Amino acid sequence: MTAFQAFLDDSGSGIPVFVLSGYVSSVDWWEAFSQFSKIKAAERNVRLAGFFELINHAAQASISSIIPISHYKTIIAGKIKSEWDDRTSSPCLT
Numbered sequence: 001m002t003a004f005q006a007f008l009d010d011s012g013s014g015i016p017v018f019v020l021s022g023y024v025s026s027v028d029w030w031e032a033f034s035q036f037s038k039i040k041a042a043e044r045n046v047r048l049a050g051f052f053e054l055i056n057h058a059a060q061a062s063i064s065s066i067i068p069i070s071h072y073k074t075i076i077a078g079k080i081k082s083e084w085d086d087r088t089s090s091p092c093l094t
Contacts, residue, residue, distance in 0.1 A: 002026050002027075002028075003026065003027045004024055004025065004026055004027065004060065005025065005026070005027045005030050006022050006023065006024045006063070007022050007023055007030070008020055008021065008022030008063075009021060009022060016068065016069055017067060017068050017069060018066070018067045018068075018069055018072045020063075020064065020065045021062070021063065021064040021065075022062070022063055022064075023055055023059040023061070023062050023063070024059060024060050024061045024063060025058065025059040025060045025061075026060065029058060029059075033054075
C-alpha cells in the first residue's frame, strides 16, 4: 500500500476569497524531493523554476479550492479544529 502526503498553502493575503492549493504525491517521492532542501538559499532560489516543473510533472495530483470569505465565515469558521482555522495568521479571515 502506498501512503500519500499533501503539501498545501492558503491565501491569507486579504483578498475576498480563501484559496487553498497544493500538491499530492507518495511519501517516498516527497522524501526523495526533500533532499533538495539541503542546498543554500541562493542556489535553491535559482533552481526553483526547475523544481516547480519537476513537481508539476511528478506529483500525483494538484488540488485547489476557492471559497468566498463570506461563505467561509458562514459555513466553515468556528466549526473545525481551531488550529486549522487560525484567523490570526490569515488576515483575510479576520
